[in-house]
Amino acid sequence: MAEHEVVTTDAEIEAALERAKLHDGDPLARTVEHIPALNLLIVGLSNHRRLVLPIEDLQGLGNATHKQIQNYELLGRGTGIGFPDLDVDLYVPALIEGVYGNRRWMAQLGKKGGKAKTEAKRKAAKANGAKGGRPTRAAAASA
Secondary structure, three states: OOOOOOOOOHHHHHHHHHHHHOOOOOOOEEEEEEEOOOOEEEEEEOOOOEEEEEHHHOOOOOOOOHHHHHOOEEEHHHOEEEEOOOOEEEEHHHHHOOOOOOHHHHHHHHHHHHOOOOHHHHHHHHHHHHOOOOOOHHHHHHO
C-alpha cells in the first residue's frame, strides 16, 4: 500500500449509507430549463415542484450564454447540477433553501438589494418612519 493512499473502511461506507437514507425523501433535480428571454433557470424536482431562479442570482451563471447553461449534467442522482463549460456546480438542497452561492456571494447579493432604490422601498421607509422609525441601538439592546 502506498504511503499516502487513503483507505475507506467498511464501517465508514456503512455510516455514509445510513446518513444517505435520512435524505431519501428529499426532492432531487430531474430537469433544467433556461428561459433566456426572462433570464430564468427552471429546475424541475422529483416532487413535481419547480424552482424558478433568476440567473443573475446564481453564482457563476450571471454572464453565461444560453449554450453554456443548456450544457448541464445532473449530479449525484439529482442532488447537484453541473455546468461543465463554466466549471460551476449548484447544490439542489441549497437552492431549495434559497442559498444560491457561497457566503461572500450571498452577502454581495444582499448588499446590492439593500442599495436598491425603488418606489416600493421608498414607501416602506416612509411608513416605517411614521411609526417612529428604526429603534436606536440603546433601545434595541434594552428590549
